Amino acid sequence: MTAPAAAGGLAAVNVPAARPPAEARTALRRFSFNQATAKHWPLAEVVAGCVAAGVPGIGLWREPVAEYGLARSAALVRDAGLTVTSLCRGGFFTADDWRDENLRAIDEAAALGTTELVLVSGGLPAGSRDIDGARARVADAIAELAPHARAAGVRLAIEPLHPMFSADRCVIATLGQALDIAERFDPGVVGVVVDAYHVWWDDTVYAQIARAGDRIAAFQVCDWVTPLPEGVLLGRALPGEGCIELRRLREAVDAAGYSGPVEVEVFNAEAWARPGHEVLAASVDGYLRHVV
Template identity: 55%
Template sequence: MISRLSLNQWTTRNWSLEEAVAGCVRHGIPAIGVWREQLHECGLERAVKLLADSGLRVSSLCRGGFLTAGGEEALAGNRRAIDEAAALGAPCLVMVVGGLPGVPPGGAPGPGFSRSLAGARERVAEALAELAPYAGERGVRLALEPLHPMYCADRAVLSTLAQALDLAEAHPVEQVGVVVDTFHVWWDPRLPEQIARAGARIASYQVCDWLQPLPADVLLGRGMMGDGVIDFPPITAAVAAAGYTGDIEVEIFNADIWAADPDEVLATMKRRFAATVV
């Protein structure tokens, strides 16, 4: 399974794209999930050459989304992200769809605030109708990522795999899929049946652990596999049974991991992946 291991760049957040690519090559990690922040620092043209020369697969581009804000600006930003994913040869653009209108990530309600969850989800559906054909024409799949319900207000009004699939199924499978991220969905009692339902719509499988207790900043509650409470093998087996054969990304938001030596993080990641995920 190491042949399917991918480093999601946010796990080594302080590395540039150049450093992350070199780290993957050094540690024999065959794929990388690219983040747009580091991509823009590197420059798209340079990044395309860097990745091609490295021989690494690009498992995803993170991230597009934040569709609940509405308007042409959000659509235009996502079209740019789709174009970047196409240039990199990324099979999918991970979509964090956005929270309630007027609630910035990690912030308090502000201008344009609305409490209407139904209205926010309708905005997501309307934006997907605009973006899905554009992505399909460029060979990129929009990968809807449901986030744990504690992020519903400010980051994602899609909280379950079932909700993500309800939206995805309105579009061709090659245009819109879903992300199975263990941190966000491990708790869901309907997870096995929804993974089976997802089938070919699984565009990305991401893993990290749920730390208990969570830190004060719950965004940073992701841990290295084996350091938390998630039972990975049943989820991995369900994803495999659904037909997913793509890369498996390790995506960790954790202040201690970000402060550690990234080479040590990658070495630990490889060991824990082999010992716990499969």
């Protein structure tokens, strides 16, 4: 439960060395820091920073994990006492190597000790207008992957992405659509991700959250601000900076029976340019003020 790695480096960037008091740890009981929120913060420093801040959970991404080494990453977070709340990401079922990539992603999730593999399903193939076909392919791919996921003890967590990503990132655009697929499977094998940024605009979202129940595999928060930047990927804001009713959504997932972690996951070019520990501190602050 200590932060063995890079302690000198962290001290140099002014991260408190001592663990926070019990009261703060209780308030952060469900908090998880998705490492993409501080994209350029090296994994060992993210882990040490989370420990120092009393953050119990971390959401990991495959690329930085691969860079640090899978077994080494698993040992790092385990030795730090952190819970890996999810691994991003499988999916992209229109890629040629989707099957092998997703089987590997399942194994990586298991190796990291997380039960939740986030799936971003992919957009339309280049030149295609067949959105129904792409959606059918998602369901078929998940059916193919489900046995391996079950055997590995990993849940395939279908993440609906905001409809502005339907063409190029994810043809699954609503929670209802994700559930239409997930419900064909055991809730322990295929679930859904509720990411506030992607679903907040949907007038059916509260009904769909209630419907989701024990299929909610992850709950992620950040905030919506305008104008959206070119490409729209990096337009997310820290919790509380935008117009999403984050607390209401958190209460809704809770009412549906979800008691798992709340991941702060923000993609924002300005945040990525800031020191990681500052972004973590701002994430914690936004979470405490606007989510719990």
